[in-house]
Amino acid sequence: MSTLTSASATVRKRRGSRRAKHIVGRMLIYGALLFWAFVCLFPIYWTVSTSFKSAVDVTQGHLIPWLDFQPDWKGWRSIGLSPDSILRTSNPRDEFMSRFENSVITSVGASLLALVLGSLAAYGLSRFRYKFAWMRNDDILFFFMSQLILPPVVLALPFLVLYKALALLDTRFGLILLYTLTVLPIVIWIMRDQFNSIPIELDEAAFVDGLSVWGAFLRIILPLAVPGMAAAFILSLVLCWNEYFFAALLTSTDAKTLPVMVASQTGSQGINWWSMAALSTAAIAPLVLVGIFLERYIVSGLTTGAGK
Amino acid sequence: MQISAAVADGGHHKPAPRPNLARRKVAGRALVAIASLGGLFVLLVQILHTTGTIRAGFTDWRPILYAYLLWSIALGVGQVMIRGERGLRALFLLPAVLFTIAVVIFPTLFGFYIASLDWNLSSLEGPHFNGLDNLIALFNDTYYWNALGNMLFYTLAVLAEYAIAFGLALLLNTDIRARKFFRVVFLLPLMLSPVAVSWMIGKSLMEYRFGPAATLARSLGWDNPAFFAHPWIARGSIDAMDAWVSIPFIMIILLAGLQALPKEVLEAAKVDGANGWQSFWHVTFPIMLPVSITVLIIRIIFKLKLADIVINVTAGGPGGATDTVSSFIYRVYRDRSNVGYGTGLAIFYLLLIIVFLSVLLRLTSRRMQKVA
Numbered sequence: 311m312s313t314l315t316s317a318s319a320t321v322r323k324r325r326g327s328r329r330a331k332h333i334v335g336r337m338l339i340y341g342a343l344l345f346w347a348f349v350c351l352f353p354i355y356w357t358v359s360t361s362f363k364s365a366v367d368v369t370q371g372h373l374i375p376w377l378d379f380q381p382d383w384k385g386w387r388s389i390g391l392s393p394d395s396i397l398r399t400s401n402p403r404d405e406f407m408s409r410f411e412n413s414v415i416t417s418v419g420a421s422l423l424a425l426v427l428g429s430l431a432a433y434g435l436s437r438f439r440y441k442f443a444w445m446r447n448d449d450i451l452f453f454f455m456s457q458l459i460l461p462p463v464v465l466a467l468p469f470l471v472l473y474k475a476l477a478l479l480d481t482r483f484g485l486i487l488l489y490t491l492t493v494l495p496i497v498i499w500i501m502r503d504q505f506n507s508i509p510i511e512l513d514e515a516a517f518v519d520g521l522s523v524w525g526a527f528l529r530i531i532l533p534l535a536v537p538g539m540a541a542a543f544i545l546s547l548v549l550c551w552n553e554y555f556f557a558a559l560l561t562s563t564d565a566k567t568l569p570v571m572v573a574s575q576t577g578s579q580g581i582n583w584w585s586m587a588a589l590s591t592a593a594i595a596p597l598v599l600v601g602i603f604l605e606r607y608i609v610s611g612l613t614t615g616a617g618k
Numbered sequence: 619m620q621i622s623a624a625v626a627d628g629g630h631h632k633p634a635p636r637p638n639l640a641r642r643k644v645a646g647r648a649l650v651a652i653a654s655l656g657g658l659f660v661l662l663v664q665i666l667h668t669t670g671t672i673r674a675g676f677t678d679w680r681p682i683l684y685a686y687l688l689w690s691i692a693l694g695v696g697q698v699m700i701r702g703e704r705g706l707r708a709l710f711l712l713p714a715v716l717f718t719i720a721v722v723i724f725p726t727l728f729g730f731y732i733a734s735l736d737w738n739l740s741s742l743e744g745p746h747f748n749g750l751d752n753l754i755a756l757f758n759d760t761y762y763w764n765a766l767g768n769m770l771f772y773t774l775a776v777l778a779e780y781a782i783a784f785g786l787a788l789l790l791n792t793d794i795r796a797r798k799f800f801r802v803v804f805l806l807p808l809m810l811s812p813v814a815v816s817w818m819i820g821k822s823l824m825e826y827r828f829g830p831a832a833t834l835a836r837s838l839g840w841d842n843p844a845f846f847a848h849p850w851i852a853r854g855s856i857d858a859m860d861a862w863v864s865i866p867f868i869m870i871i872l873l874a875g876l877q878a879l880p881k882e883v884l885e886a887a888k889v890d891g892a893n894g895w896q897s898f899w900h901v902t903f904p905i906m907l908p909v910s911i912t913v914l915i916i917r918i919i920f921k922l923k924l925a926d927i928v929i930n931v932t933a934g935g936p937g938g939a940t941d942t943v944s945s946f947i948y949r950v951y952r953d954r955s956n957v958g959y960g961t962g963l964a965i966f967y968l969l970l971i972i973v974f975l976s977v978l979l980r981l982t983s984r985r986m987q988k989v990a
Contacts, residue, residue, distance in 0.1 A: 343789055347803045349862070354806065356830060357818045369828045427714045434710030442715075454714070457722055459975055461923045463944040464968045465722070467951060467961045468729040477678040491721045494714065523706050552811035554926045555944070559951070569813040573930050583822065590814045601809035605802050612867065613874035 360587035361385035385588030413568040417550035420489030428497030436505035462555045493546040503614045504538025541611030646699025653692030660685045733965045737958035752962030765941040775857045783868035791876040808866040812926035820931035849939030875909035
């Protein structure tokens, strides 16, 4: 009897220690998660909060609004985007808006163009067998994917010379062409995976109904490929929006994009922290929103082909 | 242009009457021929105009672009006329191929030509041929070799990024609350532009006098928290920023791999009495190896393009300690307008990358995830 109780006591004790271990483990996991969440969020928080600080608050490292420092629209006023200055004319705001517009047009334009070219090629590669000289489908796919390894710096200087001759220097169209090229491999990769997941029987049924190859593609397959297209489009958008290297070399006044504007401000002497912070916040805000609300598409775009 | 497609659809199209077909084929060939001749003619006129042989021509080369576009359309129409059904199929691939040839293949070949020129945009005399002089100058350029050495460090740092990302992926794969929240938060740095990150972290958080990171370092006992003064610390700081932006990318792909992991295998390991650490090293890690190698190679490819952060935070300093090849070439062009030499450096770098990646792919191809 006594041995029995002692045995059940050890079992209980062991169970108790296991539970303690479990709780410690949980705490470690959540501690690590919270730590990394802090690492990810603090730079963003710091930038956003700095755009509401005056010089003293920056130098003294005040962090918490209303407690540490009194928030003020200072940074936003300096780029003409605060509530009291938004209705008045403002040169910095005009400059900002034109850069913003350039960024929107180039990134949306390039993503759309890449989506059109990439979807067509991906559909072809997924459904038909091509032979181009010695190249088969796999070689053609590799040819497209191999564009990824090309560092921008290799293309930048030839493009500078070519664009000068073509009168495409400092134009949005010129940037769109280049950005299309940088995202095209990724679009083809995602869309080929998407088309491969759509059963070929659907195409065949469409042929039986008398549709041509293009009719089947446009009317039957393309509507089913919308999730892949959304993922490819959003991923391209992010990459194009953040692109700096080509924009810095190939634009000067008219077609400058937001990253170039942000970079040119950091270079100048005696930067105003609050206006830089406001500018950075405005430049990253669209993508932070994309990241929060369209995370699903970005993840599905990035993980194409992984884990299979 | 030899694009043909195997018949895979069971002949659903009706063959056209013979004579009609032959006439259409001839018309198609004629269209392509006329378009090609027209394009070549425009090109010839423009070349002669530029060299000053003839008066007629265009002020810039833009019409050549339009001519290429028209020729591409004619080629597409011609394909359909000559090959019918198979031409229609070729039409799917043709736009992307023609686009890539125009904006990648041609400029890269043009780059090889520029690389053999002595061409400084700021000097009055135009380009002139100097053969392999750029290549010889390159071998004596200590800054360039220094930048290549730095690339070695940055590339090796990918392993550290991978270790952190793997840890985060494992954390996200455990049974936790608010997983969606953590996943979105961990993904956010990937969304931010490297230029904005340069300012947000490099120039403000790590600011020597009152940046929060410097304040934290002081309170931890580092008297002189200059993140960009000592070569090794500067390299580390630059890489930390790049890692901050790109760890989410590795993490997301590893997480997808972990979620596709067969559950039975882990349970079997548990039944066999393996603890967490053992089951990770003997089960999870080996199964994840193909995904890991794939993501590492993709990450290395992107790492080799690293430039934005270096250009904006340190401009290569101190003394070239943080320079990447791209940022160095950027300055060769920006500060010295040396197009010929800069292109030479870039082309040499491209050749190095191709050799390096070929070896890497050859070594890992058996272990890699089947890509194509």
